[in-house]
Amino acid sequence: MDYLDMMKTFFLFTTIFIFNLGFLEAQKVPAVYVFGDSLVDVGNNNYLNGTFAKAIFPYYGIDFPTKKPAGRFCNGKNAADLIAEKVGLATSPPYLSLVSSKIKNSNRNVSFLNGVNFASGGAGVFNGNNQSFWKSIHMTKQVEYYSQMYEQLAHQIGASTLQKHISESIFLVVIGNNDIFDYFNSLDLQKNNTPQQYIKSMVSSLKVQLQRLYKNSARKFEIAGVAAIGCCPALRLKNKTECFSEANSLSVKYNRELQSMLKKWQLENKNLSYSYFDTYNAIQDLIQNPTSHGFVDVKAACCGIGELNAEFPCLPSANICSNRQDHIFWDSVHPTEATTRIIVDRLYNGPSQYTSPVNMKELLHVSIAKSLFPINFFILLSLMVTCYQIKVK
Numbered sequence: 410m411d412y413l414d415m416m417k418t419f420f421l422f423t424t425i426f427i428f429n430l431g432f433l434e435a436q437k438v439p440a441v442y443v444f445g446d447s448l449v450d451v452g453n454n455n456y457l458n459g460t461f462a463k464a465i466f467p468y469y470g471i472d473f474p475t476k477k478p479a480g481r482f483c484n485g486k487n488a489a490d491l492i493a494e495k496v497g498l499a500t501s502p503p504y505l506s507l508v509s510s511k512i513k514n515s516n517r518n519v520s521f522l523n524g525v526n527f528a529s530g531g532a533g534v535f536n537g538n539n540q541s542f543w544k545s546i547h548m549t550k551q552v553e554y555y556s557q558m559y560e561q562l563a564h565q566i567g568a569s570t571l572q573k574h575i576s577e578s579i580f581l582v583v584i585g586n587n588d589i590f591d592y593f594n595s596l597d598l599q600k601n602n603t604p605q606q607y608i609k610s611m612v613s614s615l616k617v618q619l620q621r622l623y624k625n626s627a628r629k630f631e632i633a634g635v636a637a638i639g640c641c642p643a644l645r646l647k648n649k650t651e652c653f654s655e656a657n658s659l660s661v662k663y664n665r666e667l668q669s670m671l672k673k674w675q676l677e678n679k680n681l682s683y684s685y686f687d688t689y690n691a692i693q694d695l696i697q698n699p700t701s702h703g704f705v706d707v708k709a710a711c712c713g714i715g716e717l718n719a720e721f722p723c724l725p726s727a728n729i730c731s732n733r734q735d736h737i738f739w740d741s742v743h744p745t746e747a748t749t750r751i752i753v754d755r756l757y758n759g760p761s762q763y764t765s766p767v768n769m770k771e772l773l774h775v776s777i778a779k780s781l782f783p784i785n786f787f788i789l790l791s792l793m794v795t796c797y798q799i800k801v802k
């Protein structure tokens with residue numbers, strides 16, 4: 410090959426490389442299945458009877474496109490909405506809205522394939538304190554709903570079609586925050602479990618549920634650790650408006666335990682991939698460096714009553730801040746949409762200090778890259794033939 414041929418080959422290779430990158434970027438995940446708590450509930454709790462854990466009053470939803478309460482525990486869109494935006498899909502609808510008898514949707518089975526959200530405000534890995542007025546759908550029940558849906562769909566569209574669809578979909582899991590709250594709100598829990606015992610048992614319960622999802626074809630998991638819970642306005646009240654360090658240190662321990670479980674879990678199961686997101690440090694960074702992100706108030710809730718607006722809930726009679734962009738917290742425990750946007754951007758695009766072993770964007774491409782291999786091989790082969798022809802001329 411002379412110099413010119415080499416340049417041609419190089420040019421071809423570069424073109425193909427860029428073409429492949431473009432192709433990878435264009436790939437879409439078929440669906441997102443969501444499990445978790447109020448950080449990702451998009452309206453399941455509205456279908457529960459006799460629970461106070463519902464975002465149905467103003468000022469919830471004040472910045473949502475409809476400007477009305479939308480079942481999100483936020484002023485606007487929550488993490489489930491914003492993650493759907495990142496992958497170019499509509500927000501996965503609440504499971505209870507899909508099965509509700511009110512909706513006579515003749516295409517219900519198809520809509521299950523577009524993604525489903527099983528998350529429920531107040532939910533934890535454990536079943537919780539079970540007080541009827543704070544009822545929610547705990548993790549075990551969420552996975553039970555998923556399993557029912559899975560069996561129905563397998564019946565409907567066939568096991569192998571379903572397996573392919575589910576194994577390429579993203580399973581978003583955001584849970585554990587409420588279990589940590591519960592621990593500090595229950596003297597019984599503290600009496601019967603050391604912090605270490607409690608988080609170990611949380612992690613092993615979660616693993617059982619993740620394994621049930623895996624058994625029903627889930628392969629790609631986006632798993633968020635718990636937040637810096639001690640820094641939310643509600644728990645700041647326990648420490649003269651400073652972060653409550655016991656809750657933070659339990660959160661850190663839980664996240665460490667969770668990550669080591671995930672590493673082992675991946676080794677135990679074929680074709681399993683996950684991205685762990687360090688919610689704790691992603692939010693701590695905003696609390697410690699607020700001004701570079703346009704935040705002014707890192708302590709108080711935007712909406713609520715009393716000290717830090719955190720003594721009473723965000724109800725129509727509560728105070729509401731005028732600028733929701735400059736508050737990290739919306740109510741006594743939930744972040745604003747402004748905060749959530751930054752957090753979701755970190756979850757998706759990664760810097761590796763917050764995501765491991767990959768970020769969500771990389772997670773989407775894990776098996777797609779594999780399935781591209783035959784195409785690459787074919788293109789390479791024709792390239793070699795072309796080069797040969799150039800040389801012969």
Ligand SMILES: *[C@@H]1O[C@H](CO)[C@@H](O)[C@H](O)[C@H]1NC(C)=O
Pocket residue numbers: 456457458
């Ligand atoms: C709530 O109550 C209504 C009316 O009694 C009932 O039809 C519905 O199934 C209940 N929802 C749940 C989730 O139990």
Ligand SMILES: *[C@@H]1O[C@H](CO)[C@@H](O)[C@H](O)[C@H]1NC(C)=O
Pocket residue numbers: 536537539
């Ligand atoms: C919670 O309450 C339901 C029904 O009221 C009961 O079936 C369930 O066993 C309770 N769970 C726990 C953990 O106490």
Ligand SMILES: *[C@@H]1O[C@H](CO)[C@@H](O)[C@H](O)[C@H]1NC(C)=O
Pocket residue numbers: 515516517518561562564565
């Ligand atoms: C959806 O699946 C269920 C369970 O297999 C089936 O009974 C029902 O007819 C299906 N609905 C549609 C519209 O295909």
Ligand SMILES: *[C@@H]1O[C@H](CO)[C@@H](O)[C@H](O)[C@H]1NC(C)=O
Pocket residue numbers: 648651652653654655
């Ligand atoms: C209260 O906040 C201070 C300052 O951040 C911290 O040093 C202390 O450990 C905290 N105390 C509790 C009980 O959280």
Ligand SMILES: *[C@@H]1O[C@H](CO)[C@@H](O)[C@H](O)[C@H]1NC(C)=O
Pocket residue numbers: 679680
């Ligand atoms: C792993 O992926 C390969 C190739 O796609 C497939 O043949 C195999 O059945 C998968 N194994 C499991 C346990 O999912």
